[in-house]
Amino acid sequence: MTDTSPPYNHTRAKRNVTVLVLAQAFLGAQMAMMFVVAGLAGQSLASNVCFATLPISLIVLGSMLTASPLSAIMQRFGRRTGFFIGAAAGACGAAIGGYGLYLASFPIFLLGSFVSGIYMSAQGFYRFAAADTASDDFRPKAISYVMAGGLASAVIGPQLVKVTSQAMVVPFLGTYLAIIALNLLGALLFLFLDIPKPKPETADSPRGRTRWELITTPRIAVAVICATVSYALMNLVMTSTPLAVVGCGFTQGNAADIVTGHVLAMFAPSFFTGHLIARFGVERIMGLGLLILASAGVVAMQGVELENFFIALILLGLGWNFGFIGATSMLAASHEPQERGRMQGLNDLIVFGGVTMASLASGGLMNCSGGSPQAGWTSVNLAMTPFLALAGGALIWLLLRPKET
Secondary structure (H helix, E strand, O other): OOOOOOOOOHHHHHHHHHHHHHHHHHOOHHHHHHHHHHHHHHHHHOOOHHHOOHHHHHHHHHHHHHHHHHHHHHHHHOHHHHHHHHHHHHHHHHHHHHHHHHHOOHHHHHHHHHHHHHHHHHHHOHHHHHHHOOOOOOHHHHHHHHHHOHHHHHHHHHHHHHHHOOOOOOOOHHHHHHHHHHHHHHHHHHHHOOOOOOOOOOOOOOOOOOHHHHHOOHHHHHHHHHHHHHHHHHHHHHHHHHHHHHHOOOOHHHHHHHHHHHHHHHHOOHHHHHHHHHHHOHHHHHHHHHHHHHHHHHHHOOOOOHHHHHHHHHHHHHHHHHHHHHHHHHHHOOOOHHHHHHHHHHHHHHHHHHHHHHHHHHHHHHHOOOOOHHHHHHHHHHOOHHHHHHHHHHHHHHHHOOOOO
16 A cells, blocks of 8 residues: 655654654664673683674674665565564574573574674664655754664663673573563554555656666765765774773673763764754765764774773764764665665665674784784774775765766
């Protein structure tokens, strides 16, 4: 059944944004929980500490591989169906991961991580769903408000880790049981989502551009590059943070607090990021995000005291916010509705492909370079340099090009 009402209904758009903000806050808490404990659990289960962050890499790999299929499902059956699939996969992945912890089986734990990646992929589409029923003026604000829902997840997730990680005889098993409950309860939110299903394609429907034509469009190409670099570098550093904090003599509670500060910085600016984009332009905000990411690396390499970790991770979150939300806004305004499933799936395939590589590299750089946690932490942060240069160069190239009509 297709919708015949105007495509941009402000009341409908605000309702959908509210639902998606709550989903980001409640369901999204599971990602903060897994990023705090998965590396530590992996370190205890893996026979080689170089593979400690492999569970996080498998989460991101699962997200990467399912982005295009999920996007196609949403294009055909609607956003609600895709989001229900994501929540179901989140619960199943946590159940498998918890079983792996119970058996002390690293392969089963990795399988659960991979399945959990399907939820991560679905969550990535919340920001695009916010734009579906929003007007051109409201679109950047809708995207940023939904991302701001992560502010609550930044508090809920790590605090739940503190309560649950040692609540059972098997470390971290309680955390994974809590994630199952989050998914089962949070999925009910999508019953209130009101996004029309895309109209079925007919023989005379506009087909839009091919994937190659889309990805070689300058604004789309730069948006994808900046989104990939922002997200991948944030993941590279955040994945290693709990290992670095504990390795430098601090506690798991300290690591959880630092991740809380980081995730707060990721999402708190979202209340005004959309307004900044509307006022100063998306390119300036993306450029500012890349500069802040670079400053995070500089602070991290100045020392391994708690304040260094806190400041570096807060800057990392803020840089991600400006870079990633800016890139998402640029992408959402650069393709047609009939190209939505094709382009958004391709974008997240590329973005999470980069994030997968970053998370795989993170454990090796942290645990297997330099011979000490301090040296590994320095290697992680130095690795950001060439990718920031790539994204910054692409953005400058776009700004110097003649304006497209």
